[in-house]
Amino acid sequence: MSELTLTHGRRIVQGLFLALFLFLFIQTESKGADELGWPVKLFLDFDPLIVLTTFLASHRVEGLFWLSFILVGLTLLLGRVFCGWVCPLGTLNNLAGSLRKKRPRAPGPGWFRVKYSLLVGLLASSLFGVQLAGILDPLSLTIRSFSLALYPAMSYAVTSLFDAVYRLNLPLVTPVSEALYALLKKTLLPFQQPWFAQGTFIGLLFLGVLALNLVQRRFWCRFLCPLGALLGLLSRWSVLRRSVSEECDSCGACAGVCQADALPAGKETWRASECLVCNNCDDICPSNAVRFGLLKGQSTGGLDLGRRNVMASFFAGAFAVPLLRISPLARPRMSDARLIRPPGALEEAAFLQSCVRCGECMKVCITGGLQPALLEAGLEGLWTPVLVPRIGYCEFNCTLCGQVCPTGAIRRLPLEEKQRVRLGHAAIDRGRCLPFAHATPCIVCEETCPTPKKAIWLEEVTVRDRAGKSVRLQQPHVDLTTCIGCGACEKHCPVVGQPAITVTIAGESRSQEHQLLLQDPAGPAPPGI
Amino acid sequence: MKRRDFLKWTAVSSAGLALPGSLPVLGRIAQAARGPDLVVARGTPTPQVVRAALDALGGMKRFVARGDVVILKPNIGWDRNPQYAATTNPEVVGTLATLCFEAGAKKVRIFDNTVNDARRCYRQSGIADAAAAAGAEMVVMDGRKYRDVRINGTALKSWPLYGEIFEADKLINVPIAKTHSLSGLTLAMKNWMGVMGGVRFRVHQRLDESLADLCRVIKPTLTVLDAVRILTANGPTGGDLSDVKRLDTVVAGVDQVAVDAFGTTLFGMKPEDIGHVRLAAQAGLGVMDLSKLQIKRISV
Numbered sequence: 111m112s113e114l115t116l117t118h119g120r121r122i123v124q125g126l127f128l129a130l131f132l133f134l135f136i137q138t139e140s141k142g143a144d145e146l147g148w149p150v151k152l153f154l155d156f157d158p159l160i161v162l163t164t165f166l167a168s169h170r171v172e173g174l175f176w177l178s179f180i181l182v183g184l185t186l187l188l189g190r191v192f193c194g195w196v197c198p199l200g201t202l203n204n205l206a207g208s209l210r211k212k213r214p215r216a217p218g219p220g221w222f223r224v225k226y227s228l229l230v231g232l233l234a235s236s237l238f239g240v241q242l243a244g245i246l247d248p249l250s251l252t253i254r255s256f257s258l259a260l261y262p263a264m265s266y267a268v269t270s271l272f273d274a275v276y277r278l279n280l281p282l283v284t285p286v287s288e289a290l291y292a293l294l295k296k297t298l299l300p301f302q303q304p305w306f307a308q309g310t311f312i313g314l315l316f317l318g319v320l321a322l323n324l325v326q327r328r329f330w331c332r333f334l335c336p337l338g339a340l341l342g343l344l345s346r347w348s349v350l351r352r353s354v355s356e357e358c359d360s361c362g363a364c365a366g367v368c369q370a371d372a373l374p375a376g377k378e379t380w381r382a383s384e385c386l387v388c389n390n391c392d393d394i395c396p397s398n399a400v401r402f403g404l405l406k407g408q409s410t411g412g413l414d415l416g417r418r419n420v421m422a423s424f425f426a427g428a429f430a431v432p433l434l435r436i437s438p439l440a441r442p443r444m445s446d447a448r449l450i451r452p453p454g455a456l457e458e459a460a461f462l463q464s465c466v467r468c469g470e471c472m473k474v475c476i477t478g479g480l481q482p483a484l485l486e487a488g489l490e491g492l493w494t495p496v497l498v499p500r501i502g503y504c505e506f507n508c509t510l511c512g513q514v515c516p517t518g519a520i521r522r523l524p525l526e527e528k529q530r531v532r533l534g535h536a537a538i539d540r541g542r543c544l545p546f547a548h549a550t551p552c553i554v555c556e557e558t559c560p561t562p563k564k565a566i567w568l569e570e571v572t573v574r575d576r577a578g579k580s581v582r583l584q585q586p587h588v589d590l591t592t593c594i595g596c597g598a599c600e601k602h603c604p605v606v607g608q609p610a611i612t613v614t615i616a617g618e619s620r621s622q623e624h625q626l627l628l629q630d631p632a633g634p635a636p637p638g639i
Numbered sequence: 640m641k642r643r644d645f646l647k648w649t650a651v652s653s654a655g656l657a658l659p660g661s662l663p664v665l666g667r668i669a670q671a672a673r674g675p676d677l678v679v680a681r682g683t684p685t686p687q688v689v690r691a692a693l694d695a696l697g698g699m700k701r702f703v704a705r706g707d708v709v710i711l712k713p714n715i716g717w718d719r720n721p722q723y724a725a726t727t728n729p730e731v732v733g734t735l736a737t738l739c740f741e742a743g744a745k746k747v748r749i750f751d752n753t754v755n756d757a758r759r760c761y762r763q764s765g766i767a768d769a770a771a772a773a774g775a776e777m778v779v780m781d782g783r784k785y786r787d788v789r790i791n792g793t794a795l796k797s798w799p800l801y802g803e804i805f806e807a808d809k810l811i812n813v814p815i816a817k818t819h820s821l822s823g824l825t826l827a828m829k830n831w832m833g834v835m836g837g838v839r840f841r842v843h844q845r846l847d848e849s850l851a852d853l854c855r856v857i858k859p860t861l862t863v864l865d866a867v868r869i870l871t872a873n874g875p876t877g878g879d880l881s882d883v884k885r886l887d888t889v890v891a892g893v894d895q896v897a898v899d900a901f902g903t904t905l906f907g908m909k910p911e912d913i914g915h916v917r918l919a920a921q922a923g924l925g926v927m928d929l930s931k932l933q934i935k936r937i938s939v
Contacts, residue, residue, distance in 0.1 A: 140759065141758060141762075142756055142757070142758035142759050142761060142762030142767065143762060144762070220843055232648070273783065276783060277783075282898060301758060301779075317804055412699070476756045476758070476759065477756060498852075504827050505718060505755060505756055505759065506718065506755075506878075507718050507719075507759065507763065508718075508756075508759065544844065550844050551821065551843060551844055551845075552840075552843050552844060553820045553821045553843060554840045556820055557820065557821070557843075557875060557876070558754060558874065558876070559877065560717075560755075560876055560878065562873065562877070562878035562879035562882075563873060563879060564873055564876075568820055583819065584821070602754070603840075604840040604843070
């Protein structure tokens, strides 16, 4: 392999895009300013599946949606080059696939059609208002898995290693390892160890996707990827075509190296919709019979999905809508008390129609409080972000989650507006609160309350302890007109286990039905769209 | 106690014993040679006020020797800009760092165990920039470096404290003056909560005693109280400019209890109004009786 082939070029490009992807991923973290300085959600902006399904479900498009037209145009021109040359999950699948030494199996006859069925199902459900594409979208899937599982696990492993060397306190070794650790902290490691509910599960799912490469290389890309399916549909009209000249002696070498189910071996069978334009068939052909060129050669081997299949997928996707919506949790005033959404989140129905569960907001959340929902919002809300104040509160001066959301499910609010958004209200549990229940002074909730006029106020009272002794202390109260439900009080409450002050969705700005007060002297909260 | 100090002390006390009744006089003479107990400097610009305060106290060279590693401990607990007076004024911190370097310090390290996110606090307080401009290191505190310290106090028997403050050559406390709903005020002594590890919000149950207890084991070389802006309500977090009062004042001294005692007067209070100041003075950890202190007031 001395001469530089197109395959080499492709691998270099894949490496560069993976590096860019990882770089932007690492930059999805605060450095103390309220801007990140990098377009960290760039890959998601280019994703036409996310733009299309979000538009179908919510009838809205977000800021940089037009970038996805570039990918559509590129695919119309050159086919699924995104899959073969750009997609970070595709590249990771390539890497994982290299662990499989055996030649590829003969492709199952219709397996490649599965992804089209998934795509049709996802489009159908989004058409009727349920946005599920993010669960399977490869970019969303990868960012979510990295954010919530792989990166935290990597951080944990590396930190544990350096901690062990630090504790051993070895001469010469520990100073070097500490210097290296400091360097890693500045570059690759997160500022603090992230902890995510379901991290283990989400990580296992992703490793499962990679492990499928042992069954068949690029199993995900061939059979499951709905973005690949969408780009495959567009590729049918691509002007980049593959031709096979008369020199072909049907040796079948190309069939063994094809990364997808594009059937390169037969002269008439090549499927443009499946071809990842990886150029393996061109490079390996001993007779140099394969050519990729613009508008030369036959257009396509066709893509017959079968009307029944398409109809079945469509109805399955459509039926998912009522099936998911019969949960009471999706109804106003019946929702989970702890379904605290990030500041700027749309009203719940609209939020669910827009959120693609990419995990960007959870990755960027400065306190780590944004966590993936399990069933708090019903199955429809799986992996959407929920603020869990005990893990991390909403930082008063931070607007990062709204900045990184690719679909506007969390609106990007000016700081002043964000500071007035109520995520809910705090409420005190007098049975657990130290000054109320135990005649013991404590003002931590009041101390950490960030609103300029503190939403927690203290009443000076005299109480008696068990011995009958008078104790002068201050008892906290929540002022509903100033409390924004950020959860700083709940986070810092010294009562272990179930804290003595907790935030619930009561009063959250984004829902008319969830308002608590008839009249709000602080003026109307910013409307949730 | 170093040998030289011991000899000096022995000389002074034997002189006192030799001349009964003259000890306070001699003490005052010895003190006058060292400089006043407290310097209260007022004016603008802030860096010059800080310099003047240190000069009046005998210069930074009195506290920092060539090659020293110095720790500056400002209050950076909250994610606020300097004008809200929730965090120590960055010019005060920056000028102190510069003065340390001028006195020959090898390294100046600055940190606080913040309540809000450290990245935001360091940056939004302006202290990260001030540190960088002065050539000081802004250190994110390392969870592994807290160690249990025997305190033997009335409320705290032992507590995890940040090891570096005991290892450094010199430790300078740079608090800001603010209100606090439980301790009344947060000044110098309360600023040591920023080197506490563990579940430090538990100490609020016996806060005054705990703060006095911290002063049993944390003995700063110098304390510089920032009262350029003070926060008069809604402390310690603030957030409303109408709660901020501009005093353009810096209070410097060696006795941290004395600094806090004077600090109470900035809010129209008396030292004994603040529980932890009273307790610390009673425990002999410093002087709160302002009439017994030599206070030098200067204007810039």
